[in-house]
Amino acid sequence: MLDRITIAIVVGAVALFLIVLDLIRRRKLEEQHSLLWLAAAAGLIVLSLTRDLWEQLVLNIGIAYPPTALFIALFVAMIMILLHFSTVISRLTRQNRKAAQQIGLLEQRLCELEEGQKSLDGRIAQS
Amino acid sequence: MLVIIPALNEEASIGHVIATIKAAVPGADILVVNDGSWDATNRVAKNAGAHVVSLPFNLGIGAAMQTGFVFARDRGYDYAVQVDGDGQHDPREIDVILTPVIKGEADTVAGSRYIEDRGYITPWLRRIGIMILAALISLIVRRRVTDPTSGFRASNRRTIEYCAKYYPPDYPEPESIVEFAKKGLHMIEVPATMNPRYGGQSSITPVRSFYYMIKVVLAILVDVVRLSPKG
Numbered sequence: 001m002l003d004r005i006t007i008a009i010v011v012g013a014v015a016l017f018l019i020v021l022d023l024i025r026r027r028k029l030e031e032q033h034s035l036l037w038l039a040a041a042a043g044l045i046v047l048s049l050t051r052d053l054w055e056q057l058v059l060n061i062g063i064a065y066p067p068t069a070l071f072i073a074l075f076v077a078m079i080m081i082l083l084h085f086s087t088v089i090s091r092l093t094r095q096n097r098k099a100a101q102q103i104g105l106l107e108q109r110l111c112e113l114e115e116g117q118k119s120l121d122g123r124i125a126q127s
Numbered sequence: 128m129l130v131i132i133p134a135l136n137e138e139a140s141i142g143h144v145i146a147t148i149k150a151a152v153p154g155a156d157i158l159v160v161n162d163g164s165w166d167a168t169n170r171v172a173k174n175a176g177a178h179v180v181s182l183p184f185n186l187g188i189g190a191a192m193q194t195g196f197v198f199a200r201d202r203g204y205d206y207a208v209q210v211d212g213d214g215q216h217d218p219r220e221i222d223v224i225l226t227p228v229i230k231g232e233a234d235t236v237a238g239s240r241y242i243e244d245r246g247y248i249t250p251w252l253r254r255i256g257i258m259i260l261a262a263l264i265s266l267i268v269r270r271r272v273t274d275p276t277s278g279f280r281a282s283n284r285r286t287i288e289y290c291a292k293y294y295p296p297d298y299p300e301p302e303s304i305v306e307f308a309k310k311g312l313h314m315i316e317v318p319a320t321m322n323p324r325y326g327g328q329s330s331i332t333p334v335r336s337f338y339y340m341i342k343v344v345l346a347i348l349v350d351v352v353r354l355s356p357k358g
Contacts, residue, residue, distance in 0.1 A: 097186055097296060101194045104160070104180040105201075112178075 005067045006048050013044040036084060040077040047073055128155045129204040130221070131195030132177070133188050133278075134212035138167040141212050145175035148210065151218040158198055159212070162191040168212075188278075189299030196282075196290040207287050209280045215321050216279040223317055224281040234312040235286045237300075238319025239274035247321040252333075256340050260301050263344065267351060268308035272316065275301040279319055286312050301343050305350045 020037045023029040029037075047054070047070055058069040130148050134141055145157055159172040163185030172179045180194055192209060199207045208225060210216045216238065224236045240247050241257075249257070257276055265272045278300055282290065289310055295302040307314050 097190050100183050100186055101190065101197065104182045104194055105198060108178060108180045108198075 003067075006051060009067070009070055010045055010048045013041045013048065017041040017045070033088070036081050040074075040081065043077065044070065044074060128152070128206040128208065128225070129195075129199045129202075130155050130157045130208045130210055130218075131192065131199070132157065132159045132172075132210050132212045133162060133191040133195065134159050134164065134168050134172070135162045135185065135188070135191075136164045136166045136168060137212035138164075138171050140214040141168055142171045142175045144210065144212055144214050144218070145172060145177050147214075148218040148221070149176070152221050155208075155221075156204075158195055160191040160195045160198075162186060162188065187297030189294050189303075190296045192299060193290060193294035193296075196287050196294065199287045200291040204287065205284050207282045209278055209282075211278050215323070217320050217322060220279075220319050221281070223319065224279060227315060227317065228281045228283050233315040235280060235282045235307060235314045237274065237277045237304075237314065237316050238279035239277055239316040240319065240321045241273040242316060242318040245318070245320045253336065256336065259340070260343060260347075263347060264301060264304050267305055267347065270308075272304060274316060275304055277316075277319070295346065298339055298343050298346075302346045302350060305347050309350070 017038065020029065020034050020041065024031060024034050051066060054069070055066045058066050063069050063072075130152070132141070132144060137144075141159065145159070148155065148157055157177040159168070159177045159179045161168050161172065161179055161181040163182050169179055169181055178198075180198060182191060182194065186194075195209070196207065206225060206228060208221050210218060210221070220238060224238050227233050227236050240249070241261075257274070260275045261272050264275050286307070289307075289312060290303070293306070295306070304314060
């Protein structure tokens with residue numbers, strides 16, 4: 001009942017799952033971002049293994065070849081993940097900009113304070 | 128009063144700009160926001176007697192201006208004037224844009240090249256672009272806007288506080304007009320003169336102008352429906 005394409009997809013999804021787990025283990029991936037990937041991989045495994053349950057539904061929708069539905073599901077999951085990363089990048093950009101502005105402002109204040117200190121020292125040395 | 132000059136690689140003109148501002152408005156403090164220049168802008172501006180905030184890398188003119196507004200807000204300035212670092216704005220006209228703000232006639236005032244003809248020649252393609260932007264923005268804010276890209280502006284405390292919190296990061300001028308209208312900040316235009324660049328290179332190229340138009344029009348349309356920024 002498991003045809004070759006289903007087996008291929010399950011193998012791919014399990015591999016993805018393991019790679020993500022390994023990246024978390026080696027602390028190369030923040031858990032916050034990895035959840036999405038784990039969910040996508042797990043969902044794909046579940047879908048491939050429960051093909052009997054949704055095959056009829058998919059045929060009724062008009063998809064002639066059920067494994068195509070898996071690819072569609074994967075494609076949708078990819079789009080969602082990419083969209084999520086776009087929002088993450090936007091947030092990082094905003095935070096990065098604010099940090100850079102603060103660095104500039106703080107550096108200017110520091111220079112000002114140092115110059116004030118220097119002239120104060122100079123006056124103390126004179127008197 | 129604080130004069131904010133956003134500058135990217137303006138070593139050729141910044142000293143002259145600072146000197147003319149000092150002559151025109153002797154009481155004003157001058158802040159140069161160096162937006163990641165890799166020339167001597169920093170040193171020239173400091174030697175000319177301006178405060179200099181140097182951003183660690185290039186953030187875009189809007190983000191640079193916002194840095195200036197944060198500086199103005201935190202140090203308690205009541206008025207801020209923006210003058211470009213390339214010498215195109217005439218500091219002797221700071222009075223003209225600042226007076227309506229001080230009198231309370233507007234929260235922010237922009238100097239416009241196109242209210243009166245003072246001999247400033249705009250390349251025709253750019254003129255068309257500016258006219259399209261002006262028409263679109265006038266329609267949205269229901270007030271006649273003639274020079275939406277003008278970076279010669281004066282602001283009161285309310286505007287400073289708003290811009291310190293939120294200001295479009297790049298190509299900010301047209302977008303900010305829509306933002307101000309949404310926030311209930313009253314903006315007017317007064318006639319102003321524009322000189323040719325004093326020195327250095329303009330950052331405008333045909334490809335960038337096209338990108339600019341697309342980006343700005345999109346940003347303005349998004350602004351109409353966008354929620355106010357948090358914090």
